[in-house]
Amino acid sequence: MGLMVFIYLVTGLVYIYVGAFSFIYDPKNKLNRIFSILCLNLALWAIMFSITNAVSDVETAMVFIRIASIFQSMVYCLFLHFILILTGKDGFLKKPVNYVILYIPAICCIYLYYFNSQITRDSFIKTQAGWIYSIEWTGSIFSSLLLPAYFLVYSSICIFLLYKWGNESSIKRIKHQAKIIVSTIVMVLVLGTVTDILLPVLRIGRLPALMVTLNLIPVYGIWYSNKRFRLLNLDPRNVFLDVIENLGEGMIITNHDNIIQDINNGALKMLGYTLDELAGKHITIIMKNSRDISKANPGNKKEINLVKKCGDLLPVLLTSSSLFDEWGEVYGNVFVFQDLTEIKQIQMELKKSHDELERKVYERTKELNMANEELRNEIKSRIEMEQEIRKLAYYDQLTGLPNKKLFMNYLDKKIHENLRNELTLAVMCLDLDSFKMINDTMGYAKGEELLKQVAERLLKSLKKSDTVSRVAGDEFLILIQNNPDGRTIDVVASKLNRIFHKPFIVSGNEVHVTASIGVAIYPIDGEDADTLVKNADIAMYRAKEKGKNKYEICTPLMRQNLVETMKFTNNLYRAVSRKEFNLLYQPQVNIETGEIVGFEGLIRWNHPELGIIHPNKFIPIGEKTGLIIPISEWVFENACRQNKEWQEKCGIYVPMAVNLSPKQLIDSDLVNVVSEILKKTGLSPCFLELEITESALLEEIDIIRDTLVELSKMGVRITIDDFGTRYSSLNYLKQLPINRVKIDISFVQGITVNHKDEAIINAIIDLARKLDIDILAEGVETFPQMNFLRNLSCNIIQGFYLYRPMDPGRVYELLLNSRR
Structure with missing residues (x-):
């Protein structure tokens, strides 16, 4: 490869790099685009020269030098085009005809040197550096002088x-830019004139064409100005584009002349x-009033109106900041x-509300003046009503019985009297069983009628010395006096229970209801x-x-159990918040293949004082308190996550x-909860199995069926x-989307012991098989039990005989060993 081939090729590659970098830097910037085109033109000129010097014959060299003449002819027009945009004189190009004027020399040169070629074999000289093309003076001065001129x-x-642009500007950055670029152009002008015009014309030496290489000098000058003084791009998106593009507020960046450089999506x-409609336009396109621009002083917030594209005014709160260069001078603004x-609308609504309020205050004041006279007359009637109110405050309005406040006051009084006389008292708490069902089915009006009749029967069944009170809803308190003993309490309580044996007649309908009674004796059960x-x-x-329709006398053990239950309940609340639970996993095994075909997650409470507590002790409390919901959701999520792992x-x-749990079954949000947990843990629905007990299906069966159908559609x-x-109801197996039934441990434990249990197991397996429902036997603890189930083709079992519940680490080891 010749020296000039290498020099031209490297020159072309440098132009390509600079042009590509400038275009990628900001492809939307007009200045960047024309500079990239200029660099591409220079690159093609240099590459054509490189190919020219690489070929050996003059005919081929002539072809490529003609092609090179196209790009050589274009370069100075492109350069002037770039300078016009840079110096802000591109207004000259607003008319299409001016583009023709700008590029006429290039068109003429292309015509002369390519189509009507002035390039002949005599123009080429072969040297060690390659082909040298020299300008020859011909008979046509125009064709000879056109390109140099x-x-x-x-x-x-x-x-x-450039000199005028730098001299007229007061900005140091622009002065430095103009100085650098002018210096580099002058260098090329002098050197290029000498090497590519004077020396060939005067026939002093034979040098290769150096103009394409010399143009690296102004290109470098522009490159340096871009890196040092931000020549090509004032676009702040290159600094913090990712921030401003996604701001909910509007943001506009302008240069020092308030020409819009960028605008974010919010604006x-x-x-x-x-963006194309605003980029390069003056800020007044959206701020019609020039005073609005002066209002937006840095640091100040002003309310102004911007003009939308449709012409409507947009009220905004505007602030601005200036962009400074290295010399502390402003080179742009951020609005x-x-x-x-919305704020204006709210303000209008507030003003409207304020005016309306003032009007109403005025009218109300007028009304109050009129009402004062009525109030004077009313005071007298209120005084008369106070006595009636006092009566209402101590008696139940529905039944006419004393209310709880009067009962408690009376009971306190009798306690003090009996304290002196050392006599006993008995307090009975009577509550109707399942009264809510009566309200729900018959309506509240019928329920109130029933309560009236209950109050009447209670009064009739008690002595005059005894007191009955309605304290709340369907709950009554009864005070038994005259030093009652155990036999007296039994007689009275039994008598009260018997009054409910006869049905009540409510609106012509018989209503059967029972009551549960609790008894506390003074001073044994409280003072x-x-x-x-x-x-x-x-x-x-x-x-x-104990089954309702009974009475119970309070005992110390009963009170102790309540205290312990309350403590246990409080601890359970704490356990939920502190995540004191852990899960054990018991494998479910196919006894024919020995493979693990499933797991059951079993919760344990790791109590800090009592140690491990099994679910049969705390789940019932969770059901009563509603804690079963967060506990179960914790179990769902951790079991699913563990299975996915x-x-x-x-x-x-x-x-x-x-x-x-039964509470979850009637929870309308259950399907969403399960779906969210599966999505969160990434577990496929087909690998989650939800176990429900038969007792949970007794109530709200329609709701439960819909919920189970939705879960089944998900794949659970x-x-x-x-x-x-x-x-057990065979109807459940028909109505509900059941995939499997589990044979209870109570039946499994009867294998080889009770032939009835064996017969029941056989019947369950046979029924499930005919309904195409899977069977699993749980609680298998002996070989005979497993063998019996195998003989009945119940191959999926779970129990201590094969595996006890184990922690996740042991299960992991078990699974790894099973793979081996």
Whole structure:
């Protein structure tokens, strides 16, 4: 490769790099685009020269030198075009005809040197450096002088425009830019004139064409100005574009002449413009009033109106900041504004409300003056009503019985009397059983009628010395006096229970209702009214727990159990907030293949004082308090996450079974909760199995069915746990989307012991098989039990005989070993 081939090639590559970098730097900037085109033209000129010097024959060299003449002819027009945009004189180019005027020399040169070629074989000389093309004076002075004159004139115009631009500007940055670029153009003008015009014309030496290489000098000058003084791009998007583009507020960046350089999406959205419609326009396109620009002093916030594309005014809160160069001079501005449309609307609404309020105050004041006279007359009637109000304050309006306040006052009084006489009292708390169902089915009016009749029967069944009070809803308090003993209490309580044996007639309909009664005795169960009523209430709830329609006398053990239950409940609340639970996992095994085909997640409470507590002790409390919801959601999420982890680490994909509480079944948000947990943990729905008990299906069956259908559509598996132990209904297997039934441990434990249990197991398996429902036997603890189930083709089992519940680490080891 010859020296000049290498020099031209490297020169072309440098031009390509500079041009590409400038275009990528900001492709939307007009100055960047024309500079990139200029660099591309120079690159093609240099590359054509490189190819020319690489070929050996003159004919081929002539072809490529003619092609090079196209790009040589274009370069000075492009350079002047660039300078016009840089110095702000591109207004000359607003008329299309001026583009023709600007590029006429290039068109003429292309015609002369390419189409009507002045390039002949005699113009080429072969040297060690390659082909040398020399300008020859011909008979046509025009064709000989056109290119040199074009070069000299356009270069001089560029120097003049740059000198004037720098001299007229008060900005140091612009002065430095103009000085650097003028210096580099002058250098090329002098050197190029000598090397490519004078020496060939005067026939002093034979040098290769150096003008294309010399043009690296002004290109470098522009490159240096761009890097040092931000020549090509004042676009702040290159500094913080990612921030401003996504601001909810509007942001506009202008140069020192308030020409819009960039505008963020927030501003475009507010104003209804596109970026191309505003870029390069003066800020007055949206700020019609020039005073608005002066209002936006740095640091000050002003309310002004901007003009949207559609012509509507946009009220905004405007502030501005200046952009400074290295010399502390302003080279641009940033305008930030916030849409005040909604605020203005709110202000208008507030003013409207204020005016309306003033009007109403005036009218109200007028009305009050009129009402004062009525008030005087009313005071007299109120005084007369006070006595009636006092009566209403101590008696139940529905039944006419004393209310709780009067009862408690009376009980306190009797306690003090009996304290002196050392006599006993008995307080009974009577509550109707399932009264809510009566209200729900018959309506509140019928329920109130029933309460009246209950009050009447209570009064008739008690002595005059005894007191009955309605304290709330369907709850009554009864005070038994005259030193009652155990036999007296039994007689009275039994008598009260018997009054409910006869049905009540409400609106012509028979209504059957029962009551539960709790009894507390003074002074054994309390020495003050509050304690006695509380302990009677405890005994009443104990009676309800025992089956209702009973009475219970409060005992120390009952009170102790309540205290312990309350403590246990408080601890359970704490356990939920502190995440004191952990999960164990019991494998479900196919006894034919020995493979693990599933897991059941079993919760344990790790109590800091009592140690590990099994769910049968705290789940009932969770059901009563509603804590079962967050507990179950914790179980769902952790079991799903654990199953997903095993799948990813061990490559074993089996379902994870978790228990679903009755409260969750009727929770309208259950489907969303399960869906969110599956989405959060990434577990596929087909690997989640929800176990429900038969007792959970007794109420709200329509709601439960819809919920289970939705879960089943998601792909979640549904299992009936403890099948056959409580309220088995074959209708459930028909109505609900059941995938599996679990044979309860109580039946499994009867294998080889009770032939009835074996017969029930056989019937369940046969029924499930015919309904195409999977079967799993739980609680398998011996080989005979497993063998019996195998013989009945119940191959999926769960129990201590194969695996006890284990922590996740042991399961992980088990799964790894099973893969081996």
